[in-house]
Amino acid sequence: MNLFVKKCSRLKIFDVLVVLSVLTCFTSAPYIGYYLFGHSYALVSGGLSIGVFLLAYCYLDSHIDIWMKVVLLFMLSFIFYGCLMIIVTQELSDFRKGVGMAMKCIYVLGSCLIIRSKYEKYLNIFMKVNALIVLMSIILFLILLIGIQWPSTDFLKQDGRMHYLYFPLGATNARYLFGYFTFIRIAGFADEPGALALILTYLLVLNEFTFKSNKYRIIFFIGGIMTFSMAFMITIVPILYYWFRIGLFKIKKFFVLGILFASLSIYFVIQNDDIYKGLDTLIFNRFEKDDSGNYNGDNRSFAIPLQKQAFQSSPILGVGFSIDNVYKYNLGYPSFYSYLAMHGLFGYLFFYIPFLYIAVKYIKRNELLLLLAIALNYLQRPSIEEMFPLICFSLIFYSSSTTFKLKYDNGNNSIIK
Structure with a gap:
């Protein structure tokens, strides 16, 4: 009886650890928990990170595998550079x-x-929580579009932009009002x-390395x-090509009819001037160029000349992360040049240790196309020093070394039947 109770208690501890680790990930940028906690951010996120590590170390097998060595190298590189x-x-x-x-890496090591x-269990909870967030954001988009006034909490981010939290459905910093219609870019x-x-x-x-689930794809x-x-429109291309390579697109008659129906629906919807203006602002106008020759949806190019100047002044170690340099340059x-300017060629390499390890591991497989999608994103958002991408890389690494059976959501695994 005592043995049974001990086993049940141990299982509950495992479940708590999984949930605690997944939720801790949301306390770090790029999630808004980073802003909502304010000056307490380091205390909250750091405390949870240490808690995850200590609990995992005490209750689980603590031997260091090759991936954990990669994370340790990543962590020590930052400390050495600092x-x-x-x-x-x-x-x-x-x-x-x-x-x-280092605190984030301690969290990743415990995770x-x-x-x-x-x-x-970890993968299931991680994917389901994120899928739920996306679904709630889509619902929020539709609710606001049809004119329902969902209450929001507005707060000012550190960069001076307003952010609108529509709890519990989602948040955004891109809200547009056209007539009776409110448009948002979901975040x-x-x-x-x-x-x-x-x-x-x-x-x-991550889905392609694990579940290969059509539900998650959609x-x-x-x-x-x-x-x-705009970045997603570019980075989705390698993923679409990967789907094509593995035979997901098997076009049937009903799919053609579905495309036709959707096209006609969009055509009739945009006959409303307010809706047309909203869609034009969110989609078409972002790909038009302004007087300086930059795309309207590009809010980074104007900063690149100063970032290049900073990099040229200190190409090896960079100018550093001081507040003065952040504003001066x-x-x-974030851009490819901003991190080169801050950390130089020497420090810049540290950011990509986990990514490069995963890329080398899959260099001779179709999955390299998927990693290309992430690499393209680094041109705009080059940093991977947050918890979320490191957890994704960890789940990708361990997907090839676990023996469990993933459940596919259909037999032939085709996105279009």
């Missing part, structure tokens, strides 16, 4: 960032122990629609489209 920058710049900004990165022990609980688009790219890739694809992100606008 110490180096103290000597060079006489400032603590980069060291503090290294310490913050790796949990994932190894409860892979199927889930990310800090902006573009961040959700990147999250959904990771989830689409939910995450539609969610990505409804972010109205527009480093707060």
Whole structure:
């Protein structure tokens, strides 16, 4: 009897660890928990990270595998770079960032122990929570579009932009009013629609390494489209090509009829001037060029000249992460050059240690196309030092070393039957 009670207690602890690890991921950028916690962010996220690690270390097998060694190398690289920058710049900004990165890696290491022990449960909860967030955001889009006034909490982000939290359905910082119609770019609980688009790219890739579920393909694809992100429109191309390569697109008559019906529906809907203006702002206008030659949907190109200037002034180690340099060189606008400017060629390589390891692991397989989609996103959002992408990479790594059987949602696994 005592043995049975101990086993039940141990199972409950495992379940709590899985849920705690998944929820802790939402306390880190690019989720809005990073902003909502304010000055308490480091205390909340750091405390949860340490808690996940200590509980996992105490109750689970704690041997260090090759992936955990990669994460440790990733963590130590940041700390080493931070110490180096103290000597060079006489400032603590980069060291503090290294310490913050170390806390996130401690969380990832603890989560790796949990994932190894409860892979199927962890993956199921992780994917279902994110799918639920996307579905709620789509519902929010439709509710606002038809004129229902859902209450929102408005707050100012650190970059000066307003953010609108429609609890519990979602949030966004892109809201437009045309006549009686309110249009939003869905952002889930990310800090902006573009961040959700990147999250959904990771989830689409993760799904192909694991479930290969049509339900997740459809939910995450539609969610990505409804972010109205230019980056998503580009990064989805390798994923679509991958789907084509593995034979997902088997076009049948009803699919052609469905496309025809959808096209006619859209045609009649946009006859309303207000709806047309909304769609034009969200979609077509974003791909038009302004007077300076930049696309309207591109809010980063203007910062690149100063970022290039910063990189050229210190190409090896970068100018550092000090507040003065962030404002002086527009480093707060993420791009390929912003991280080169901040960390130089030497520090820049540290950001890609986990990604490069996964890419080398799958270099001779079709899945490399999926990783190309993530690589394309790095041109706009080059940083992977947050919890979410590291957890995705961990789930991808352990998918090839676990023995459980994934449940497919259909027999032939075709997205279009």
